[in-house]
Amino acid sequence: MSVSFKLLNENAGGRLGQIITTHGVIDTPAFMPVGTAATVKSLLIDQVKSTGAQIILGNTYHLMLRPGIERIKRVGGLHQFMNCNLPILTDSGGFQVMSLSKISKITDDGVYFNSHIDGKKIFLSPEISIQIQKDLNSDIVMIFDECPEYTKDKNRVLKAVNLSIDWAKKSKIEFGNNPNKLLFGIVQGGIFNDLRKQSLDQLIEINFDGYALGGLAVGESQQEMFDVLDYISPFLPREKAHYLMGVGTPSDLLGAVKRGMDMFDCVLPTRSGRTGLAYTWTGKKNLKNAKYALDDTPLDPIVNCPASNSYSKSYLNHLVNSNEILASILLSWHNVAFYQDLMQKIRDAIKNNNFENFYKENFELLNS
């Protein structure tokens, strides 16, 4: 099977599909746990796989700063370096340069910024980002874009859209002919529909293997995000994967699948796990809370994961309040498993043409 996206069914806005990569098949809609610095935080890759996750995400920005790309390239890429045989998608660094570093200058060629780790001055361009992602040997490569902060200044967003299109072309040229990888474009345009449409149209002209929506979940409300999806989704090429970047909460995911999205990534399940928060089929739970001190029931018996059903909330409450690393491990593991359980149930519902009912039954619950 050649590296590609296949659409298998559509139902009530949701899309069932598969992404074929040389490292394995990914059933969509899919949630990708984030492995920023060559590790999904607090978890062994076998634990990540045990949840049903079929792909993880790595970050160009973090990896170029530490440990540096040469160290990863010399052993064959990120899969080998971190001992991960799952497919890997790498982000291009565009978003992290904006959100984490101190940018000193943006030119037509790229971005000069200072590392958030040691302040070192670094240059990142479309050509460098794609070359790094090739060195990391990721299965899905993202174009390098300029991703502005959330703003209502339309001129600012228009400038970013235009520059990002230019960089998308350069990214595509640098990517070249690469039959074993997929290259995704990133639609910018903030909350401005006409700019989103302009960005998408120009990306389609360049022609990518998938289309991502960037610059969302950066401060706007869920409704504002859904409004953007409602507008842009009908224009996304039906036969290509649709990736909503950096999203989101469980209800964000369900609402976005309803609006035609196929792929997601977010640090929320692991970051929340490290602060004592658990997502469950009976709502979000803060395990620090004293009300769990005498609760002998497991976190979520529905989720098929040892972290979800083999430990009492009383024990987890103790671990969280004692700052034990095992709290981070178990809650991260559970949260990733819950996200995968949600995606599996979404896929089942689309497959069985029951997605409208599933959406109605679960959206409010997941939003609680």
Added chain:
Amino acid sequence: MSVSFKLLNENAGGRLGQIITTHGVIDTPAFMPVGTAATVKSLLIDQVKSTGAQIILGNTYHLMLRPGIERIKRVGGLHQFMNCNLPILTDSGGFQVMSLSKISKITDDGVYFNSHIDGKKIFLSPEISIQIQKDLNSDIVMIFDECPEYTKDKNRVLKAVNLSIDWAKKSKIEFGNNPNKLLFGIVQGGIFNDLRKQSLDQLIEINFDGYALGGLAVGESQQEMFDVLDYISPFLPREKAHYLMGVGTPSDLLGAVKRGMDMFDCVLPTRSGRTGLAYTWTGKKNLKNAKYALDDTPLDPIVNCPASNSYSKSYLNHLVNSNEILASILLSWHNVAFYQDLMQKIRDAIKNNNFENFYKENFELLNS
């Protein structure tokens, strides 16, 4: 089989044995990973078991302060609370009261101290400690003793020996008739041979299921510790288990087995793991060190553990320097596995009457 200790072979000072508990058999010489606060830090209990560990240790002192004994008792004990089906030995709190808390008063009845967590004033006595350990439902219970800091003041140590004997009697009475548990006495006496002998003789008179040596590895040199063992070991009842508490480094363990010790516990493998240190069959390694940045070999191919042989030192060096939780997980897991591998090789050597050779071949290496 009834709960007991069985001596199976003796060779060149080393003793091969088995401890039978209702939760399983423990092959000795045995190293017990420390699960202070109802978790072996950074590890799932399944990972601990995968290393070959057959028993873990829990702490009366820590558990009584947090989460409190009632919460553990109400679910049936520590095994249930932490979801651990391995045998558990609980320490009595005597050592932790001395080393962690602010002691306000020691009377003939017990110790008044302030919690190191919230400063709360607490009283611990032989009766309370044993009752707590019964509530925790541990398989091996330790008497409550007064464990003075390392000192050359013989009068201070003598006072502690005398008080501890009194408390040993009270502990034994409180323990009562308990055919499913073992009760161990603790020999005190610091570095004074005559006090050690006096303490042991009086404990033997009370009669315990095993005899522990307390108050070692508290600041004295390895040679001073070995000198105490050389002196006291011939007097320890041959048919009972000999437990050297809170010890130690890999060479400490080998040297102590040579001097007739059967059981050990220490936080070193997990604590070292959290600071980037690994014990291996080619010596101790600090994974923070830049010399591992380009080292693609695993930590220790001899040790049968994924953490030991499935990740490169280059990757571990990256995780340690990035303060990733996975560094703590992998290095703790490896270190516990290395300790278990050492104990297995020691047991094999004693079984095959080859312990003298094993000792000579490995002591200096392990001491490096």
